[in-house]
Amino acid sequence: MGTTLAQTRPGLHAVRPALRWGLNHALPRGAMTLAARGGDLHSRLVVGIGPDGEDFWRLAEEVRRAGPLPRSRFAHVTASHAVVREVLASPDFRAGVAVGPGGPLGRLAAWAQADAPMGPLSPPSLLVSEPPDHTRYRRLVTRVFSVRAVQDLTERTREIAERLADDLERRSRTEPTLDLVPAYCALLPVTVIAEILGVPAHERDVVLRLGSAAAPSLDLGLSWSRFRAVEAALRDFERWLTHHLEQVRRAPGEDLLSQLVAAQHDDGSGGLTDAELRSTAGLVLAAGFETTVNLLGNGVALLGAHPEQRALLAEEPERWPDAVDEVLRLDPPVLLTGRVATRDTVVAGVPVPGGSVVAALLAAANRDPEVFADPARFDVTRSSARDHVSFSSGRHYCLGAALARMEGHVGLETLHRRFPALAVEAGGRRRPTRILRGYDVLRVSPRAGCVPGAPAR
Ligand code: HEM
Structure with a gap:
């Protein structure tokens, strides 16, 4: 239906983005805002929480008290660790919560989606693919993002972290307090991702700018102007990526993207399609922008509030990997x-x-008292910390988990070793996102007792 209408009436092209925004943002947001006012638990969780709204943790406990899987107006919701894991592993559920294919609304949504730019939640993204496509595609990608590949990136990540710490040290001579989010928490993962994608040094700024402009694409309820800006950035990014992939094909390097381009199935039936390659690269970029930055910010804030845990880590640095999992568990x-x-x-x-x-409330499952004793306590020695579901569970388990853990370890360890008396100032501000949780602004005083250029550990 879409092709015929669009061909005969070219003006309809302009209608599609408006319809996409209406169906994916304005309508769900309006309906959920109304339901939230009426007390609907799930709607309060999706549209009600935020820096100026309801507290996520209080709502999560309300869900827990309501049973293992209470029903709300638009969804069932669960705070139970066992139920979250069961649903995420079950073949009776699929990922991707778009309007279904059936009915007039589904057909309208499919038509509106036809010229949408590629995003982390649009097919063939791994996040919304299911078997058998997901299995085939994921097997190839996993081979490239292996534990070995992450080990190879560790030394380079350490160098980047040390260089960023040098910059912080220089800046702190004239600025007693500074915002750590742009200066460190965001810069570390995006620099690593630029290396993974083999982005030439002179193009990094462009890609990083496009990535931050496209980052809100995971959020529900964007304003019209924000939605337009995000779609424009996604299109520019796709254009850049298409060109970049051509270069990589012509002259492959050592980076993971070059390996993804070359990856082939064991049976010789070819590798990833162009669309799958673009989608994976886009997802890896989005993950770097949106998540690891939060892990670092949340970790700095938690450690700043728990000096005794920090002192323990300074004495026993081999505990850093567990500490990263405890940060992921408590503040995912x-x-x-x-x-x-x-x-x-x-x-x-x-x-x-x-x-x-x-x-599935991953963060609430991480505080399920059935699995974690005294769940709200931050304890870097907790032996069960790694049982958290912050990287999801089942077949969509985060592809970048090993990479994120390594960046969290290197990033937090380097910062606290170089600035042993780093003080987190009052007035940190959370990002306005609802599904993702992290800091927008985190002011710190690094200067107190910094150790210049100490060797990496
Ligand atoms: C602390 C950092 C990170 C967190 C908390 C995180 C969290 C998650 C979660 C919760 C999912 C699954 C969502 C679902 O089940 O619906 C996921 C999937 C994914 N993540 Fe991460 N992520 C992080 C970092 C990364 C990084 C650095 C990469 C880069 C390689 C990455 C790549 C992916 C990919 C490709 C998927 C899709 C996997 C699939 O659907 O099969 N993530 N991540």
């Missing part, structure tokens, strides 16, 4: 995810009809 960069039931099913004794949405 991604609060929740969603799944749609593909058929009628039963979870934790609750009937879930096909087509129902389940909101």
Whole structure:
């Protein structure tokens, strides 16, 4: 239907973005805002929380008290560690919470989506693919993002962290307090990602600018002007990536993107398609912008508030990997995810009809007292910290988990070793995002007792 209408009436092209915005942002936001006013738990969680809104942790405990899988107006919702894991692993659920293909609304949505720019939540993104496509595609990508590849990146990440710490040290001579988010927490992961994607040094600024402009694409309820700006940035990024992939094909380097381009199935049936390559690269970039920056910021804030834990880490630096998992457990960069039931099913004794949405509160599962003793306490010696679900679970388990853990370890360890008396100032500001949780502004005084250029450990 879309092609015919668009061909006969070219003006309809302009209608598509407006419809996309309406269906994906304005409509759900309006409906949920109304439901939230009426007390609907899930809607309060999706549109009500934020720096000036409701507190996520209080709402999460309300969900826990309401049972393992309470039903809300638009979705079931769960704070239970066991139920989150069951839903994420179940073949009865799929990822991607878009309007279904059936019915007039579904057809309208499919038409509106036809000329949408590629984004982290649009097919063929891994995040919204399911078996058998997901299995085939993920196997190839996993081979490249292996533990070995992450080990190879560790030394380079250390060098980047040390260089950023040098810059902080220089700046702190004239600026007693500075905002650590742009100066360190964001710069470390984006520099690593630029290396993974083999972005030439002279193009880095352009790509980083496009990446930050496109970053809000995961959020629900964007304003019209923000939505237009995000779509424009996504298109520019796709154009850059298409060109970059051509270069990589012509002259492959040592980077992971070059390896992804070359990756082939064992049976010799080819590798990733162009669309899959662009989508993976886009997702890796988005993940770097949106998540690891939060892990570093949340970690600095937690350690700043718990000097005794920091002192322990200074004495026993081998505890850093566990400390990173404890930060991920207690203050995770991604609060929740969603799944749609593909058929009628039963979870934790609750009937879930096909087509129902389940909101899995990853952050609340991380504080499930059935799994974590005294769950709200920050304890870098907690032996079960790694059981958190901050990287999701099941077949969509984060592809970048090893990379994110390594960056978290190197980033936090380097910072606290170079600035042993780093003080976190009052007035940190959370990002206005709802699904993602991190700091927009985190002012620190690094100067107190900095150790210039200490060797990396
Ligand atoms: C602390 C940092 C990170 C956190 C908390 C995080 C969290 C997550 C979560 C929760 C999911 C699954 C969402 C769902 O089940 O619906 C996911 C998937 C994914 N992440 Fe991460 N992520 C992080 C860093 C990264 C990095 C650095 C990369 C870069 C390689 C990355 C790449 C991906 C990809 C490609 C997927 C899709 C996997 C699939 O659907 O099969 N992530 N991540």
